[in-house]
Each structure stands twice: as structure tokens, then as C-alpha cells.
Amino acid sequence: MLELADVHAVYGPSHVLHGVSLRVGDGEVVSLLGRNGAGKSTTLKAIVGVVEVTAGDIRFEGRSLRGVPTHRVARLGIGLVPEDRRIFADLTVLDNLAVGARPDSGWTLPRVFDLFPKLAELARRRGGSLSGGEQQMLTIARTLMTGPRVLLLDEPSEGLAPVVVQAFAGNVAALKRQGVAILMAEQNLKFARRLADRAYVIEKGEIRFEGTMAALDADVSLRRAYLSV
Amino acid sequence: MVLFLIASGLSLIFGVTRVVNFAHGSFYMLAAYLAYTLAGALPLGGASFYVAVALAALAVGAVGTLVEIVLLRRVYRAPELYQLLLTFALVLVVSDVVKLVWGSENKTGPSAPGLTGAVRVAGQLVPTYDLALIALGPCVAAALWWLFYRTRWGVLIRAATLDREMVALLGVDQARLFTGVFALGSLLAGLAGALQLPRVALTTVMDAAIITEAFVVVVVGGMGSVPGALLAAVVIGVIDAFGVLLLPRASLVLTFVVMAAVLVVRPWGLMGRPEAQGRSAGGTIIAGREVAVPRALIVGLAALLLAIPPLLPTFYVWVLVEILAFALFAASLHLLMGTGGMVSFGHAAAFGMGAYGAALLVRWATAPMLLALAAAPLAAAATAVVIGFFCVRLSSIYFAMLTLAFAQIAYAIAHQWYDVTGGDNGLLGIWPARWLASPVRYYYLALAASGAGLAVLAVAGRAPFGLTLRAARDHPRRAEAVGIDVRAHQWLAFVVAGFFGGLAGGIFVFLKGSVFPESLAVAVSVEPLVMVLLGGVQSLAGAPVGAALYKLLDTVVTRYTEYWQLVLGVILVAIVLVFPRGILGTLGARGRG
Numbered sequence: 001m002l003e004l005a006d007v008h009a010v011y012g013p014s015h016v017l018h019g020v021s022l023r024v025g026d027g028e029v030v031s032l033l034g035r036n037g038a039g040k041s042t043t044l045k046a047i048v049g050v051v052e053v054t055a056g057d058i059r060f061e062g063r064s065l066r067g068v069p070t071h072r073v074a075r076l077g078i079g080l081v082p083e084d085r086r087i088f089a090d091l092t093v094l095d096n097l098a099v100g101a102r103p104d105s106g107w108t109l110p111r112v113f114d115l116f117p118k119l120a121e122l123a124r125r126r127g128g129s130l131s132g133g134e135q136q137m138l139t140i141a142r143t144l145m146t147g148p149r150v151l152l153l154d155e156p157s158e159g160l161a162p163v164v165v166q167a168f169a170g171n172v173a174a175l176k177r178q179g180v181a182i183l184m185a186e187q188n189l190k191f192a193r194r195l196a197d198r199a200y201v202i203e204k205g206e207i208r209f210e211g212t213m214a215a216l217d218a219d220v221s222l223r224r225a226y227l228s229v
Numbered sequence: 230m231v232l233f234l235i236a237s238g239l240s241l242i243f244g245v246t247r248v249v250n251f252a253h254g255s256f257y258m259l260a261a262y263l264a265y266t267l268a269g270a271l272p273l274g275g276a277s278f279y280v281a282v283a284l285a286a287l288a289v290g291a292v293g294t295l296v297e298i299v300l301l302r303r304v305y306r307a308p309e310l311y312q313l314l315l316t317f318a319l320v321l322v323v324s325d326v327v328k329l330v331w332g333s334e335n336k337t338g339p340s341a342p343g344l345t346g347a348v349r350v351a352g353q354l355v356p357t358y359d360l361a362l363i364a365l366g367p368c369v370a371a372a373l374w375w376l377f378y379r380t381r382w383g384v385l386i387r388a389a390t391l392d393r394e395m396v397a398l399l400g401v402d403q404a405r406l407f408t409g410v411f412a413l414g415s416l417l418a419g420l421a422g423a424l425q426l427p428r429v430a431l432t433t434v435m436d437a438a439i440i441t442e443a444f445v446v447v448v449v450g451g452m453g454s455v456p457g458a459l460l461a462a463v464v465i466g467v468i469d470a471f472g473v474l475l476l477p478r479a480s481l482v483l484t485f486v487v488m489a490a491v492l493v494v495r496p497w498g499l500m501g502r503p504e505a506q507g508r509s510a511g512g513t514i515i516a517g518r519e520v521a522v523p524r525a526l527i528v529g530l531a532a533l534l535l536a537i538p539p540l541l542p543t544f545y546v547w548v549l550v551e552i553l554a555f556a557l558f559a560a561s562l563h564l565l566m567g568t569g570g571m572v573s574f575g576h577a578a579a580f581g582m583g584a585y586g587a588a589l590l591v592r593w594a595t596a597p598m599l600l601a602l603a604a605a606p607l608a609a610a611a612t613a614v615v616i617g618f619f620c621v622r623l624s625s626i627y628f629a630m631l632t633l634a635f636a637q638i639a640y641a642i643a644h645q646w647y648d649v650t651g652g653d654n655g656l657l658g659i660w661p662a663r664w665l666a667s668p669v670r671y672y673y674l675a676l677a678a679s680g681a682g683l684a685v686l687a688v689a690g691r692a693p694f695g696l697t698l699r700a701a702r703d704h705p706r707r708a709e710a711v712g713i714d715v716r717a718h719q720w721l722a723f724v725v726a727g728f729f730g731g732l733a734g735g736i737f738v739f740l741k742g743s744v745f746p747e748s749l750a751v752a753v754s755v756e757p758l759v760m761v762l763l764g765g766v767q768s769l770a771g772a773p774v775g776a777a778l779y780k781l782l783d784t785v786v787t788r789y790t791e792y793w794q795l796v797l798g799v800i801l802v803a804i805v806l807v808f809p810r811g812i813l814g815t816l817g818a819r820g821r822g
């Protein structure tokens with residue numbers, strides 16, 4: 001449903017993506033692995049149009065996303081959950097959720113609270129006062145309110161305590177069961193292995209591996225070369 | 230409370246769109262004049278006034294909306310400063326439109342029917358209308374509170390104030406949000422202006438007066454914070470009132486001292502919050518690559534400048550001298566904003582301190598002219614040492630605002646220290662020495678001074694000093710990490726820029742033979758900004774090119790119409806929309822194909 005073909009992207013003068021191609025099928029969980037600075041975040045940002053794409057094409061359900069403004073991409077059904085979470089610190093949890101809410105999204109407060117019961121307890125707290133794990137839930141819940149069919153998660157496990165990661169993996173698995181496709185940038189191979197069907201490995205803005213998680217696991221030299229494990 | 234209305238609108242617009250809207254005061258003025266006409270024309274008896282106020286506010290709200298949709302929307306993606314240039318162009322246009330439609334004489338509006346008397350409060354007579362306005366303040370504040378905290382639109386606005394990109398990632402159309410905010414902000418400015426009708430005489434300069442005050446309130450309260458604007462409006466109102474009672478001769482200075490103090494201690498204002506991204510204002514303006522100007526061209530131009538003046542009519546020699554002064558002035562600002570990435574809104578302080586430094590020496594020490602001229606840059610540099618010490622601690626918009634505050638302090642001092650500066654009357658009779666008095670001779674002196682200044686600035690920009698400044702501008706953290714004292718370099722740049730800005734002021738004062746507080750006013754800070762952007766911020770050469778173009782436009786247009794601001798404003802708008810990289814930037818891009 002989401003397909004990148006030979007995408008090049010730049011930040012001003014610096015050329016960061018050199019022809020990235022990848023594909024996310026219906027209801028599939030795909031991980032995008034790579035070291036710090038490999039271009040994972042940039043790939044996700046290129047999809048939603050917050051970095052400049054200079055060549056290649058990005059298609060979502062058959063239509064091209066190049067040049068489509070960010071808010072339109074979001075409305076078409078692509079939700080980016082950024083790596084730094086970007087909670088609106090001064091807004092309450094409820095108001096944070098209200099920003100993305102849309103009546104036709106299929107996601108309501110009860111449905112979100114069903115997935116993240118903790119957020120219901122925190123509803124009136126200021127976003128800035130939540131812990132890291134709570135903020136991670138909130139940022140995903142907030143994006144879910146827009147009703148995405150593909151969720152782009154940027155290093156969701158980063159900075160979370162192992163217990164929290166456990167619980168969090170359960171949430172992502174639940175989302176997968178509900179039919180939401182997920183493209184997940186990760187450095188945490190363990191976390192990715194648990195959830196993903198397929199994997200891409202990116203290094204210096206180029207895709208170096210494409211295959212199932214199992215195939216990646218089998219290839220020790222590849223993991224040594226491009227991942228810090 | 231009028232101040233609260235206008236400041237909350239300004240703060241709101243900045244908070245969400247990050248546009249520092251210079252035209253906000255113009256909307257205020259426009260509404261006042263509209264209300265004046267409507268109140269006179271409507272056949273509704275006692276209700277005319279109130280209907281006129283409402284209609285004027287709505288009309289100005291509509292104008293603001295239109296401005297946003299037609300003009301600003303095209304430049305949100307452009308570097309921040311171009312938006313500034315655009316709103317500054319609007320200031321010029323509205324100012325002349327008002328003169329064109331209503332004439333330059335002051336107008337006195339009707340009083341508000343039903344609220345004409347006065348009430349005794351604590352032994353003082355206070356007009357009933359003023360009390361009604363004071364009561365209106367909290368009502369408007371409450372309405373705004375409801376809008377922001379009880380509606381989804383308010384949630385979106387607050388979210389966008391914190392993180393615009395995230396709001397877009399959640400599927401919210403920023404363009405519509407911005408239009409709404411601009412409409413609301415302009416409406417508030419319009420309401421403020423229309424409500425002033427019974428209180429003050431309408432003048433064609435009321436826009437400039439209010440916008441500076443509104444900036445003070447916005448900055449003190451915290452940029453983007455409406456509750457902050459309310460608090461600050463009250464604080465500033467009280468300080469104003471006490472200032473007039475206790476220190477009548479320093480009342481103007483007081484508010485700006487408060488603003489400077491707040492910025493030094495709490496740069497993000499009483500109720501604002503520190504910038505999340507903390508990027509410097511300069512980082513975004515350096516859009517293009519440096520444009521190299523062929524050496525042959527410079528030599529040719531220099532030869533032309535040396536050869537041609539004796540052949541020109543005197544008038545044009547004077548124009549050339551003025552261009553030389555402003556070329557140097559703009560170039561000194563370029564060191565700050567172009568090379569250093571520090572956008573100053575108060576560079577007039579350098580120009581004015583230079584001009585006053587020289588003039589005061591002549592006036593009170595009867596110093597010889599050349600000595601006074603040499604003292605001009607020193608006076609400005611000394612001032613810059615102090616101002617820069619505080620300013621370089623801040624980044625981006627707060628830096629700009631603090632420089633503005635200091636320039637305003639200098640302005641207020643020049644204005645109110647009557648015994649020394651002559652106040653409004655200025656200092657007259659500051660002429661060049663007799664042997665330099667002929668236009669052509671003075672021209673050569675100016676050419677030598679300005680040329681030397683430009684040469685030094687050019688060398689400084691390429692020297693390790695300039696490279697370090699650039700590194701600090703583009704990668705402040707990395708620069709610090711490799712052991713560069715970023716602040717010290719920026720401070721030094723501030724002082725050097727002050728030095729040459731002062732020299733420009735010195736050239737200027739002997740050209741005009743007089744100096745007035747206006748040489749320290751906001752307009753004088755904005756002019757070099759416009760010149761640098763006009764020429765192209767990427768290279769130092771842009772500054773003189775922009776200065777020449779600006780001053781020539783001014784001169785040529787003034788010959789044909791008294792409404793030169795209107796023409797200049799329209800030209801500026803065209804430039805921003807058509808050549809957003811400045812003249813040199815555009816030529817450079819062409820050249821590279």
C-alpha cells in the first residue's frame with residue numbers, strides 16, 4: 001500500500017538519501033534498521049513531506065505523495081510518530097488527543113483508552129508532566145486519533161525502560177491485529193524482531209538489505225556491518 | 230487596555246505564525262480612521278459611534294485576512310526575514326493610503342455617547358469612557374480565554390504555538406489556521422484603534438507610536454502568550470502612569486528599561502517559554518550561496534565614484550554622500566546578520582550614537598570637525614560594548630528584541646534629555662570644517678571613510694574572524710565543542726558593527742548639519758535591514774547595492790509624488806514575491822543557470 005521508489009532527499013545542501021526503495025503491504029509490520037545517522041528518520045520524514053525530496057517517487061494506495069503538503073498526507077491515512085515524541089507540553093492529555101481527532105477516523109477516545117488504559121487516568125494532566133513511557137503512549141494515541149492506515153513509528157523503544165518496552169510491544173502487536181500497517185525505524189533489533197514481518201537495513205542513505213526478519217537473523221556478517229549488534 | 234488588545238493580537242500572530250507583524254500598528258491606525266469616517270457618516274444618532282467601532286474593527290479584520298491570504302501565505306516557507314520585509318512594506322503602504330484618503334492634518338473624533346462624563350476616583354477625575362475601557366479589558370480577556378481553552382480551534386492554536394510541524398503531521402491545515410489567527414489578531418488591532426477615537430487625536434504617525442509600545446508589552450509578557458500580554462499591559466500601564474508622576478523627564482526611558490531588564494533576566498518574557506528549537510534567527514536567512522562580485526566590477530565602480538562627482542549637479546552629489554553613509558551602515562549590519570546570523574532590530578543605536586557623539590562634541594566642546602567625526606565610531610563602539618554584552622547572550626528573536634529595546638532607550642534619552650540633546654529640536658549647525666564644506670570635497674571625505682569601512686568589513690568577513698562567526702552561526706554547538714568562544718566572537722562582531730554604524734552616522738550628521746532623535750528611531754533600524762535584504766543577504770556586496778537602490782528609489786520617487794512610501798512599499802512587496810533572494814542572490818542564481 002505504501003511504496004518508495006528510488007527516493008533522494010536533502011537537507012538544504014546536504015544530500016542524505018541516495019535512492020531509497022521500500023514497500024509496506026496491507027496490515028504488514030516492516031522494520032527499518034540502521035545505525036545512528038543512517039537515514040531512518042529522514043526516510044520517514046520524506047514520506048510525509050517534511051524533508052525535501054529531490055528525485056524518485058512515493059506512492060500510497062496508487063497515488064503519488066510527492067509535493068503533497070504534510071497535513072494532506074496525514075489525512076490520506078499516514079501517521080508519523082516522531083522520534084522525539086513532540087508532545088504539546090502545555091496542553092492536557094485530552095487536548096493533545098483532540099488536535100488530531102477527526103470524526104470520520106474510526107478512532108474515538110474510548111477506543112484509544114482501551115488500547116492505552118493508563119492515558120484515561122492521566123486525561124487531565126499536562127502533557128509535559130508525563131513520564132517518558134507515558135509520553136510515548138500519548139504520542140502514538142494522538143496519531144491514532146487521525147485514523148491512519150499506515151503508522152510510521154520512529155524509534156518507539158528509544159529511551160524506555162525494558163519493562164516499559166515489554167508492555168509497549170504488546171500495544172503495537174494489538175495495533176497490528178487491528179489491521180494497521182506499520183513502518184518502524186529502529187536500532188533495537190530485539191524489539192524489531194518481536195514485531196516485524198520483514199526488515200530493511202539502511203546505511204548512509206542507501207538500502208543494504210531487504211528480506212524477512214529470519215533472513216536478517218541468519219546473516220551475521222550483515223548485522224555486524226550495519227547494525228551495532 | 231487598548232494596549233492589551235493590540236498586544237494580544239500581535240502576540241497571537243507571532244506565537245502561531247512566527248511572523249513579527251510590523252503592520253499591526255498600521256491596522257490599528259486604519260481602524261481609527263475608518264471609525265472616524267463611519268461615525269460621522271452613519272445616520273444612527275447615538276448608536277453611530279458604537280456601530281462605527283464595530284464595523285471598523287470588522288473591516289480591518291477583513292483587511293488582515295486578505296493580507297494573509299494574498300501576501301503572507303506565499304512567503305511562510307521563505308526565510309523569516311522576508312515576512313518581516315513584507316509587513317514593513319505594508320506599514321509604508323497603509324501609512325500613505327491614510328494620508329491619501331484622510332489628509333495629513335490631525336483629526337479629533339466624536340466622544341462616545343453615554344460615556345462622556347468623568348468620575349472621581351481616589352480624588353482624581355477619570356473620564357467615564359476610560360473606566361469603560363478598563364472594564365472592557367477583562368471581558369475581552371475572558372472571551373479570548375474561552376476561545377483558547379474551550380474550543381477545538383483554541384486547542385489547535387495553542388498546539389500550533391508550541392509545535393507547528395507536529396500539528397501538520399496530525400492532519401491540520403496550517404494555512405487555514407494561520408488565516409484565522411491573522412483575522413482574529415487584526416480584528417483585535419482594529420478594535421483597539423477604533424476604541425481610541427474618543428481618547429486621542431488621530432495622526433498619521435500613530436501606527437509607529439503604538440507598534441513600539443505593543444512590542445514592549447509583547448516582549449515583556451512573553452512572545453506568543455496572551456495572558457502574558459494582559460499582565461504586561463497592566464504592568465507597563467502602571468509603570469507609565471507612575472513614570473509620568475515620579476520621573477516626568479524620564480518616562481519614555483522607563484518602559485524600555487523595564488523591557489531590557491526583563492529580557493536580560495528572563496529573555497522569554499514573564500509568561501512565555503524558552504524557544505523549543507532554539508535555533509538562531511540567522512540560520513534560516515542564509516538561504517543562498519555567497520555571490521562573488523567580480524573584482525573588475527568593483528574597481529570599475531570605484532573609478533566611476535572617484536571620477537564622476539565633479540560633473541554632477543550638487544543635488545546628486547548629496548544623494549551620493551547619503552548613499553555612501555547608508556552603504557556603510559547597511560554593510561555594518563551585514564556583518565551582524567549576514568555573517569554572524571544575528572538579526573538586529575536596533576542598529577539605529579549605532580548610527581544615532583555616532584551621529585549624536587559627533588554632534589555633541591561639536592556643540593559642547595566645539596571640537597574640530599575631523600576630531601568629532603573620528604569620535605563618532607568610537608562613541609558607537611563604546612555603546613555597542615555595553616549593549617552587545619547583554620544581547621549576545623540571547624538568540625534569535627529575543628536578540629532582535631533586546632537590541633530594539635536598547636535602541637529605544639537611546640532614542641528616549643535623546644528625546645527627553647533636553648538640556649544636552651535639545652530634545653525634539655535636535656542639534657543644529659553641525660557643519661563640516663570650512664575646507665571640506667564644498668559638496669564635492671565632502672563627498673570625497675565620505676567616499677574615503679565609507680570605502681575604507683567597507684574594505685575593512687570585507688576583509689573581516691573573509692578573515693578567520695569572519696569564518697569563525699559563520700561557523701558559530703551555522704553550527705553553534707559544534708563551534709563550541711571545538712573550543713571557539715562563540716559569545717566573545719559575537720560580542721566582538723557587535724562592537725565592530727557598532728563602530729562602522731557609528732562612522733556612517735558621523736558621515737550623515739555632517740551631511741545634514743543636524744541631528745534629531747529620529748536618527749535613533751525604529752525606522753532607522755529597519756532601513757538597513759531592508760537594504761541588506763534588498764541587495765541580498767548572502768554577500769557583503771548586497772548591502773551597498775541595496776542601499777544605493779533604496780536611496781535612489783526614495784530620491785526618484787519623491788520627485789514625482791509625495792507618496793513615496795506607497796510606491797516604495799509596493800516595490801518592496803514585488804521584490805519579496807519576485808526576488809526573494811535579493812538582487813545579488815537572484816543574479817547569482819541566474820549566473821549559475
Ligand SMILES: Nc1ncnc2c1ncn2[C@@H]1O[C@H](COP(=O)(O)OP(=O)(O)OP(=O)(O)O)[C@@H](O)[C@H]1O
Nearest residue numbers: 011014016034035036037038039040041042043083
Ligand atoms: N536537520 C538536518 N539538517 C542537516 N542534516 C541533517 C538534519 N537531520 C539529519 N541530518 C543528517 O542526515 C543524516 C541522516 O539522519 P537521520 O536523522 O535520518 O538518521 P537516523 O537514522 O534517524 O539516526 P538516529 O538513529 O540518530 O535517529 C545524518 O547524517 C544527519 O546528520
Ligand SMILES: [Mg+2]
Nearest residue numbers: 040041042083
Ligand atoms: Mg532518527
